[in-house]
Amino acid sequence: xxxxxxxxxxxxxxxxxxxxxxxxxxxxxxxxxxxxxxxxxxxxxxxxxxxxxxxxxxxxxxxxxxxxxxxxxxxxxxxxxxxxxxxxxxxxxxxxxxxxxxxxxxxxxxxxxxxxxxxxxxxxxxxxxxxxxxxxxxxxxxxxxxxxxxxxxxxxxxxxxxxxxxxxxxxxxxxxxxxxxxxxxxxxxxxxxxxxxxxxxxxxxxxxxxxxxxxxxxxxxxxxxxxxxxxxxxxxxxxxxxxxxxxxxxxxxxxxxxxxxxxxxxxxxxxxxxxxxxxxxxxxxxxxxxxxxxxxxxxxxxxxxxxxxxxxxxxxxxxxxxxxxxxxxxxxxxxxxxxxxxxxxxxxxxxxxxxxxxxxxxxxxxxxxxxxxxxxxxxxxxxxxxxxxxxxxxxxxxxxxxxxxxxxxxxxxxxxxx
Ligand SMILES: [Zn+2]
Numbered sequence: 001x002x003x004x005x006x007x008x009x010x011x012x013x014x015x016x017x018x019x020x021x022x023x024x025x026x027x028x029x030x031x032x033x034x035x036x037x038x039x040x041x042x043x044x045x046x047x048x049x050x051x052x053x054x055x056x057x058x059x060x061x062x063x064x065x066x067x068x069x070x071x072x073x074x075x076x077x078x079x080x081x082x083x084x085x086x087x088x089x090x091x092x093x094x095x096x097x098x099x100x101x102x103x104x105x106x107x108x109x110x111x112x113x114x115x116x117x118x119x120x121x122x123x124x125x126x127x128x129x130x131x132x133x134x135x136x137x138x139x140x141x142x143x144x145x146x147x148x149x150x151x152x153x154x155x156x157x158x159x160x161x162x163x164x165x166x167x168x169x170x171x172x173x174x175x176x177x178x179x180x181x182x183x184x185x186x187x188x189x190x191x192x193x194x195x196x197x198x199x200x201x202x203x204x205x206x207x208x209x210x211x212x213x214x215x216x217x218x219x220x221x222x223x224x225x226x227x228x229x230x231x232x233x234x235x236x237x238x239x240x241x242x243x244x245x246x247x248x249x250x251x252x253x254x255x256x257x258x259x260x261x262x263x264x265x266x267x268x269x270x271x272x273x274x275x276x277x278x279x280x281x282x283x284x285x286x287x288x289x290x291x292x293x294x295x296x297x298x299x300x301x302x303x304x305x306x307x308x309x310x311x312x313x314x315x316x317x318x319x320x321x322x323x324x325x326x327x328x329x330x331x332x333x334x335x336x337x338x339x340x341x342x343x344x345x346x347x348x349x350x351x352x353x354x355x356x357x358x359x360x361x362x363x364x365x366x367x368x369x370x371x372x373x374x375x376x377x378x379x380x381x382x383x384x385x386x387x388x389x390x391x392x393x394x395x396x397x398x399x400x401x402x403x404x405x406x407x408x409x410x411x412x413x414x415x416x417x418x
Contacts, residue, residue, distance in 0.1 A: 022072040030065075037064035040071070048098070055079075057094045061101040070099055070147075076182035077148055081155060084186055084246070087256050091158045095151070097132040106135040125150040130158055149178035162265035167226035168218045169258060169268075171235055172242030175199060185392075188363040190246045191330075194295050195303065199239040202232065204296035207288050213237035215281035219272065244287045254280075294325045299334050311338050329358040336368060345376035367393070370402050379409040 025033060041049045041064040048059040049067035056074035060067035074097060082089040100106040110118035110133070118124060123134030123146045132154050136143055152174040156165055179193045194200055203213070218237050226234060245251030254272075261271045272280075298321025302314040315338050322331040332351045339348035349372040355362050356369065370386035373379070386403040393399060 037068040057096045060099040080182035100135040122146045125153045145178040149174045152177040160262040163262045168238040172238035175239040199236040202236040203240045329355040348372040379406040382406040
């Protein structure tokens with residue numbers, strides 16, 4: 001009897017693809033991974049493993065485990081990408097991804113299809129077939145970046161069937177989303193993209209010389225103009241403009257509206273007329289002079305110094321950034337993180353409370369406030385912040401552990417002596 005019940009339980013878990021996460025899959029033993037992969041994949045006649053029941057249709061030449069792992073990765077990416085659009089995002093056709101076993105097989109496939117320029121690439125999105133093609137393994141960070149970049153093109157293209165996307169939108173989104181981590185919130189991803197993207201220092205270097213990107217020229221470019229002026233400066237400008245739009249709710253709504261207009265077949269100029277472009281350009285330039293510069297000149301170098309063990313120097317460096325950009329909470333947030341590393345809890349707590357006054361929703365703020373308050377000897381305050389954090393991060397084990405510790409400390413403190 002008992003054996004039957006267990007089997008039924010496993011069976012019901014397996015029917016829903018969404019109930020399995022990439023993390024869970026990666027933590028399984030190789031033999032469990034193999035069993036799980038057999039459940040979700042089918043062998044096609046051309047020796048590809050095909051994954052069923054996911055948002056992405058993945059076909060992999062290597063193994064059924066690889067097919068399932070990539071399908072799980074792409075589904076998490078799809079969900080995270082779709083959440084960016086406040087008006088919702090859904091497409092009628094299932095996006096397809098082929099994963100060849102090696103580079104030779106990949107290049108052979110491209111040759112048969114007459115695709116030029118595949119040699120230096122690790123993958124490509126073929127617009128004519130709406131097909132994403134790659135080779136090798138999804139655990140590799142470069143491959144993941146390429147997949148997320150090309151998948152952004154694929155999803156945007158599949159969504160806006162009626163009108164081609166302006167290149168600033170298409171490449172600006174792809175260069176931001178290539179650094180996406182699906183488990184993070186939109187705000188955390190936007191912040192990490194500015195820390196991790198090499199385009200940041202390119203835009204900052206130009207701005208220091210007084211050259212700010214021209215939005216009117218960028219917005220006027222079509223696909224052919226983009227290819228004719230194929231250089232890193234266009235990509236850097238598109239990356240920066242989209243990062244700026246993604247960083248505020250107004251900007252997110254703007255991106256949403258442009259995409260919806262394109263889907264209906266409305267020209268972009270209808271939702272971004274010249275007066276709006278001029279206004280957006282002013283706001284974007286201000287964002288470059290403040291937020292982008294704070295990250296380029298202070299936060300990114302401080303994080304780098306801290307990773308090399310020079311935490312005191314990093315804290316001193318951030319000091320200058322905070323003084324120069326007092327309206328932005330980001331510098332204080334990073335200084336607080338470093339102060340916690342140095343066990344300077346009271347100062348960290350003061351920094352974080354200042355951040356909370358400027359922006360109570362700053363990503364991970366309440367987790368850090370909880371940590372700092374607990375270490376600074378205020379378990380009641382710690383508990384309150386950790387509970388706030390856990391409302392939006394239900395599975396955060398670190399926060400749960402800190403909350404248990406805060407509760408333990410509170411119980412000990414209220415117990416009568418003796
Ligand atoms: Zn691209």
